[in-house]
Amino acid sequence: MPPPTKAGQAPSPPDGGWGWVVVFGAFISIGFAYAFPKGLAIFFKEIQDFFGTSYGEIAWVSSIMLATTYGAGPISSILVNRYGSRPVVMFGGLLCGVGMISAAFCTSILQLYICVGFITGFGLALNLQPSVIIIGKYFLKRRPIANGLAMAGSPVMLCTLAPLNQFLFDNFGWRGSFLILGAILLHCCVAGALFRPIGAATASVKTQVTEEGKDVLKGKITEDAMEMSSPTDVPVKNKTEEERGKDCCEKINQYLDFSLFKHRGFLIYLIGNVLMFLGFFAPIVFLAPYAKHTGIDEYSAAFLLSILAIVDMVARPTTGIIANSKWVRPRIQYFFSFAIAFNGTCHLLCPLASSYMGLVVYSGFYGLAFGMVCAMLFETLMDLVGAARFTSAVGLVTIAECCTILLGPPIGGILIDTFGDYKYMFIKCGAVMVLAGTFLFVMNYYNYRMLAKEEKERKAKEEDPKSVRTENESRNNNWNKDTAQDGPELEPLKEEQEEIKKEMNGTNEV
Amino acid sequence: VSGRIEGKMEEHSGIYECVYETNPVIKGQVNISVAPQVTAYKKSEHGNEGDTGVLICKNPSFPPVSSWTWYKNGQEPIINASGRYIIKSNGSKTELRILKLNIQEDTGDYHCNATNSYGSGDATVNLRVRSRLAALWPFLGIVAEVLVLVTIIFIYEKRRKPDEVLDDDDGGSAPLKSNATNHKDKNVRQRNAN
Numbered sequence: 001m002p003p004p005t006k007a008g009q010a011p012s013p014p015d016g017g018w019g020w021v022v023v024f025g026a027f028i029s030i031g032f033a034y035a036f037p038k039g040l041a042i043f044f045k046e047i048q049d050f051f052g053t054s055y056g057e058i059a060w061v062s063s064i065m066l067a068t069t070y071g072a073g074p075i076s077s078i079l080v081n082r083y084g085s086r087p088v089v090m091f092g093g094l095l096c097g098v099g100m101i102s103a104a105f106c107t108s109i110l111q112l113y114i115c116v117g118f119i120t121g122f123g124l125a126l127n128l129q130p131s132v133i134i135i136g137k138y139f140l141k142r143r144p145i146a147n148g149l150a151m152a153g154s155p156v157m158l159c160t161l162a163p164l165n166q167f168l169f170d171n172f173g174w175r176g177s178f179l180i181l182g183a184i185l186l187h188c189c190v191a192g193a194l195f196r197p198i199g200a201a202t203a204s205v206k207t208q209v210t211e212e213g214k215d216v217l218k219g220k221i222t223e224d225a226m227e228m229s230s231p232t233d234v235p236v237k238n239k240t241e242e243e244r245g246k247d248c249c250e251k252i253n254q255y256l257d258f259s260l261f262k263h264r265g266f267l268i269y270l271i272g273n274v275l276m277f278l279g280f281f282a283p284i285v286f287l288a289p290y291a292k293h294t295g296i297d298e299y300s301a302a303f304l305l306s307i308l309a310i311v312d313m314v315a316r317p318t319t320g321i322i323a324n325s326k327w328v329r330p331r332i333q334y335f336f337s338f339a340i341a342f343n344g345t346c347h348l349l350c351p352l353a354s355s356y357m358g359l360v361v362y363s364g365f366y367g368l369a370f371g372m373v374c375a376m377l378f379e380t381l382m383d384l385v386g387a388a389r390f391t392s393a394v395g396l397v398t399i400a401e402c403c404t405i406l407l408g409p410p411i412g413g414i415l416i417d418t419f420g421d422y423k424y425m426f427i428k429c430g431a432v433m434v435l436a437g438t439f440l441f442v443m444n445y446y447n448y449r450m451l452a453k454e455e456k457e458r459k460a461k462e463e464d465p466k467s468v469r470t471e472n473e474s475r476n477n478n479w480n481k482d483t484a485q486d487g488p489e490l491e492p493l494k495e496e497q498e499e500i501k502k503e504m505n506g507t508n509e510v
Numbered sequence: 511v512s513g514r515i516e517g518k519m520e521e522h523s524g525i526y527e528c529v530y531e532t533n534p535v536i537k538g539q540v541n542i543s544v545a546p547q548v549t550a551y552k553k554s555e556h557g558n559e560g561d562t563g564v565l566i567c568k569n570p571s572f573p574p575v576s577s578w579t580w581y582k583n584g585q586e587p588i589i590n591a592s593g594r595y596i597i598k599s600n601g602s603k604t605e606l607r608i609l610k611l612n613i614q615e616d617t618g619d620y621h622c623n624a625t626n627s628y629g630s631g632d633a634t635v636n637l638r639v640r641s642r643l644a645a646l647w648p649f650l651g652i653v654a655e656v657l658v659l660v661t662i663i664f665i666y667e668k669r670r671k672p673d674e675v676l677d678d679d680d681g682g683s684a685p686l687k688s689n690a691t692n693h694k695d696k697n698v699r700q701r702n703a704n
Contacts, residue, residue, distance in 0.1 A: 104645075170556075171640075171644075172640065172644055172645040173556060173558055173640060173645075175558070175645070176640070176644060176645030177645070179645045179646070179649050180645055180648050180649050180652065182649070183648070183649045183652035183653050183656070184652060186652070186653060186656040187656060187659075189656060189660055190656055190659045190660055190663070193659070193660045193663040193664060194663060196667060
C-alpha cells in the first residue's frame with residue numbers, strides 16, 4: 001500500500017523552510033536569465049569596432065539570445081517533466097558558462113551569434129523555466145510572495161551587472177570580460193544545486209515508482225469522478241500495459257501537456273499575455289532615446305532607467321505580499337488585469353509629460369507597474385492551471401510570447417521612424433496593454449463564473465460523505481477551480497487546500 | 511554688410527560664404543583660420559598583448575593639418591613603417607597603429623603633434639597594454655569558488671538525506687488518511703518536511 005500512495009501523492013508544499021533557500025536560488029537564476037541579455041549592451045560598441053560591423057548586426061546577438069531564451073521554453077519544460085528542476089538548471093548554468101567562455105575566443109560575428117546567442121540563450125532558458133516551476137512545487141499558501149521575491153532577481157541583477165560589466169570592460173576588454181562573465185554565469189549551477197527535489201514526481205530516482213503509483217491511482221479515481229481531464233488520465237490497470245498501450249500523442253502529452261490548449265483558463269492567459277507583450281518592453285527600450293530627444297542630457301536619461309529599476313525592485317516583493325493577502329488572492333486574476341491596464345495607462349499619459357520631472361514621475365509609475373506585472377506573471381498562470389500542469393504550461397506560453405516580445409520594440413521603432421515622434425509608440429503600447437488588461441479582466445470574470453458553476457455540478461454528482469464539505473467549498477470557488485482543472489490525481493491535495501483556505505478566510509470548521 | 515559670431519575663434523574656424531541673392535548671384539568668402547585644435551579620440555586606450563593597438567587624434571578645425579607627428583614620451587618621433595608602427599594621416603585625423611603590443615615597451619604616453627600654416631597643436635593619448643592572461647586569474651578563482659559552493663551544498667544534503675527519505679514517506683501516506691484528521695495531518699506533515 002505505502003509505495004503507490006507515497007509515489008502517487010504530491011506531498012503538501014512546505015511553504016517555508018528550505019523553500020526560502022530555493023527562492024534565493026530562483027532569485028539568482030531568474031535574475032541572470034532576464035538581466036544578462038540587457039547587461040551585454042555595454043560591450044556592443046567595442047565589439048562593433050573590433051569586427052567592423054554595423055550596429056544592426058550586433059543587435060542581432062541580443063535578439064537571438066532573447067529569442068532562444070523564450071523559444072526554448074517547451075524544451076525546458078519537457079526536460080523538467082522528465083528529469084526534475086535541479087539537473088536542468090545545473091546543466092543550463094554549465095551551458096551558459098561554456099557559451100560565454102567560448103565567446104571569449106570568437107573570431108567572427110557569426111561565431112558570436114552562436115556562442116552568445118544560441119548557446120548562452122539556451123542555457124538561460126534552461127535556467128528560467130525550472131526556477132519558476134520549482135517555486136510552485138515548494139509553495140502554495142505563500143506562493144505569491146515567493147514568486148514576487150524570486151522575480152525581484154531581475155532588477156537587482158540588472159543593477160549589479162551594469163556597473164560590473166563596465167568595470168570588467170575597462171579592466172579586461174571584451175574578451176576578458178566574456179571569460180569572467182562565463183565564470184560568473186556558473187553560479188547558476190550553484191543556484192541549481194539548491195533546488196532540492198521535492199515530492200515523488202520530481203526526484204528522478206523515484207520516477208519509475210511514481211509513474212506506476214500515479215497510474216494506479218489515476219485509474220481508481222477516474223472511475224469515480226467525471227470531469228475535464230487530459231488524455232493521459234485514461235483508466236489503466238498497471239504500468240506495463242500502459243506503456244505498450246500508449247500511443248504517440250499520450251507519450252508527448254506526458255512530457256508536454258498539449259491538452260492545455262483545451263483548458264479555458266490557459267487559453268485566456270495565453271491570448272491576453274501574447275497581446276500584452278506587444279507593448280510591454282518597447283517603452284523601456286525607447287525611454288532613454290525619448291528623454292534625449294526631448295533635450296535631456298545622457299546622464300539624466302540613464303538616471304530615469306535607474307529610477308525605473310529601483311522602483312521595480314521594491315514593487316515586485318511588495319506586489320507578492322499584496323497578492324498573497326486574503327482579499328486579493330482569490331481574485332488574483334483581476335489584480336493582474338488591473339496591473340496591466342495600469343501599465344497601459346501610464347504609457348498613454350507619458351506623452352503629456354513634457355518636463356524632466358514629468359518623465360521622472362512617469363519612470364516611477366512605469367517601474368511600479370512593470371514590477372507588478374512581472375511579479376504576478378507566473379503566479380497567475382500557476383493559479384489557473386495548477387502546479388502539476390504548470391511545467392508544460394510555462395513552456396507553451398513562453399514560446400508563444402516569444403514572437404510578440406521580439407516584435408514589440410521593432411514595431412515601436414518603425415512607428416517612431418515613420419512619424420518622427422515618440423508619442424505614437426507610447427500610444428500604441430498603452431492602447432495594446434489597456435486592451436490586454438480589459439480582455440483579461442472580462443474573460444477571467446467569465447472564467448470564474450464558469451468554474452463556480454462547474455464546481456457546483458461536480459459536487460452535486462459526488463457521494464454523500466463529501467457533501468458536508470460541499471457547501472463550504474462552493475463558497476470558496478476560486479481555489480476549487482485551481483484543482484478542478486488539474487484532474488483527479490490532485491484531489492487529496494485539493495482537500496488540504498480547503499483546509500488552508502478556511503484558515504485564510506477565517507472560518508474555523510474542522 | 512557684416513556678420514557676428516559669438517565665441518572663441520578656435521571653435522568657429524572654417525570657410526564662410528556670404529551670398530547676395532541678386533541675378534546673377536554674387537558670393538563672397540571669408541575664412542576663419544586657426545592653429546590646429548587637436549584632440550585625442552580617446553584619452554586612454556587599452557590594448558591586449560600581442561594584438562594591434564590603435565591611437566587616434568583628430569583636428570576638426572580649419573585649415574586642415576599639413577603634417578602630423580607622433581612621438582613617445584621624451585623620445586624621437588615615430589616614423590611610419592619603422593618597426594611595428596604604421597601611421598595613417600589626413601587633414602583632419604591621424605591614426606597610429608602598433609602591431610604585436612608588448613607590455614613593457616608599448617605602455618605609456620603618446621603625443622600627436624599637428625602643424626599648419628597658422629601654428630601647431632598637440633594632444634596626449636595614454637596606452638595601457640593588458641596581459642593576455644590578465645582575465646585568467648579571476649576566471650579560475652570564480653570557477654574554483656563555484657565548485658566549492660556546489661560541493662558544500664551537495665555534502666550538506668547528503669548528510670541530511672536519511673531524514674528526508676523518512677519525511678517523504680510520512681508526507682506521502684498522510685493524505686489518504688481519513689478526512690477528519692486531515693487538518694492535523696497537514697500540520698504534522700509540515701513539521702516533518704521542515
